[in-house]
Amino acid sequence: xxxxxxNRTTTSLLICPLALGLxxxxxxxxxxxxxxxxxxxxxxxxxxxxxxxxxxxxxxxxLTILEVAVAIIQACVFVLLLSLYLQENI
Numbered sequence: 001x002x003x004x005x006x007n008r009t010t011t012s013l014l015i016c017p018l019a020l021g022l023x024x025x026x027x028x029x030x031x032x033x034x035x036x037x038x039x040x041x042x043x044x045x046x047x048x049x050x051x052x053x054x055x056x057x058x059x060x061x062x063l064t065i066l067e068v069a070v071a072i073i074q075a076c077v078f079v080l081l082l083s084l085y086l087q088e089n090i
Contacts, residue, residue: 016085024074031067038063 038060045053 017082020078020081024078027074028071031063031070035060035063035067 038056042053042056042060045056
């Protein structure tokens, strides 16, 4: 019995879902960092400039809604692409 290196299909089957997961993680991390930065700005501005603090709080709220929508869309795309890869390779 000889040991053959894994073929391209096996490698593709393993790498594509990992790459999708990495992209999903990077996008969600970027969104969370942006939310953290704006929430820190809101907290810092609250004691000095309350009007600007309210404006950044509004931006934070809208950004949170956008982040949830992006997370839902990315989860759907991840599941769709993963199922397409599995149908193609299995």
